[in-house]
Amino acid sequence: MNPTFRRVALFGKYQPSAFGGSTPTPPGALREIAQFLIRQGCEVVLDRQVQASTGLTEFEALDVQAIGEQCDLALVVGGDGTMLGIGRQLAPYGVPLIGINQGRLGFITDIPIDGYQAALAPMLAGAYEEDHRSLMHARVLRDGACVFDARAMNDVVVNRGATSGMVELRIEIDGHFVSNQRCDGLIIATPTGSTAYALSAGGPLMHPSIPGWVLVPIAPHTLSNRPLVLADPAEVAIELVSERDASANFDMQSLAALQQGDRITVRRSQHCVRFLHPKGWHYFDTLRVKLHWNGGA
Template sequence: MPTRFRHAALVGKYQALGMRGVLQDIAQFLGRQGLEVSLEAETAHNTGMTDYPALTPEQLGQRCDLAVVVGGDGTMLGIARQLARFNLPLVGINQGRLGFITDLPIDQFEEALAPMIAGDYEEERRTMLEGGVWRDGRMIFEGIAMNDVVVSRGATASMVQLKIDIGDEFVANHRADGLIVGSPTGSTAYALSAGGPILHPGIAGWVLVPIAPHDLSNRPIVLPDIGEICIEIVAGRDASVSFDMQSLASLLHGDRIIVRRSAHQVRFLHPRGWSYYATLRGKLHWNAGL
């Protein structure tokens, strides 16, 4: 059964105008609810807030039992990857634009957070991707992603040619501007704008979405999230790979990007009555004209 939280980590999009005042309001509210509050170190440093302990993400994961993230989905992605291995639940307060995974409106955070702190909430878990880049038999880069792994052509170069294997089986050659391997969470991000399908977060799958493919028959495909996906650079200059916001540029021919399901999951908490479909309706304007 859910229990009351005791120690909250507070993480904010410190670049946003007026964020210090917002974070102070939220920290004071959490304190009035009886929680000990610690700030993520970069948030504390860049806002100049000194009234609360400033801890690294690792320290937050070890000492806190709840993380409150204030900003947009990018802020949530950045901290969620770091806290997932500690099994720390996260609540998102939306100070951005779309807010698929930071779903509490900033002007309603008090009435939404108060019952959640007391243990009245709904929880969901999201899978992540992990992997790396292999060159000449050794790993030269590794990363973890909550949204997607994206292989892209160079900024001034023509398209790349990619060879895709899933497990031990050859699947396809793609000539395209790039390729997206997206999690269910990432299916509403870059993969969606590239024409991919939306995956419900309860589905144990990935989307594989070519970006502007040369052959129009190269279509998005939904895959089970078992085994490994191997993407080999066959041709093209200055290709790069990105695991969410972690990038490696100047991939060489023969480099292999290996992607698999991460052993860790992200825990999200939502107010009672939260609905994934309601989120889609609101963010994608599916109820327009009604």
């Protein structure tokens, strides 16, 4: 076989998440997948951190930057949280990603680990659907200086502290004042993130091809504060008016403690993530299966 992707980087979940989710990927499963890739004519490299945690020293290992510069494809074994982390890091390099689902939901890691070979073999030969997902670029500004900078694929969330009451937030869009909100927090979600925290807080599902994002208040004091869909070229600014041990997080992985007067700015990143899916993949099929909708006729 003459594979479309000559050099393939293999990632796995190498430590338990602080937020729960899938368990670490067994070394035996990674070894089996690596050997399958080799039989398909691919050269396999491991993420360096994965190699250190699994002891799979028979394969070459590279850090993420080198993988981005040298590899044609990244294969991620784990849940959506694992894919989010790898996707953010590889987005600047334009490396496409394929997800093998080891977790519970798998909205973006959509190939079941049982029977992955049947789905993966034709994809390595060039039979796949390509899906681009936008990223957000968020910053925390304090007294005019940037104290935190991160990309997010799912969402940026401003939350009240665990033992505090509501926070008061001032929201601006493209420099224009929109509202002051008293609530438990606010979610700014991409279409990819519309199936995550934003959905549980009452936000809409957004097709990934929509160039927009959604602002979803968490338990707002005023019930007329509803989810708001925005065009993604807009810049959203959130100012913490009252300090109640609030924090900002980015894809539920990167955390920043906030102080009164801090501003969180969110704009579209110049980078996007390239996902590859099996031929015939459809977003609505994913929703139907993962959300347990009636299959219909």
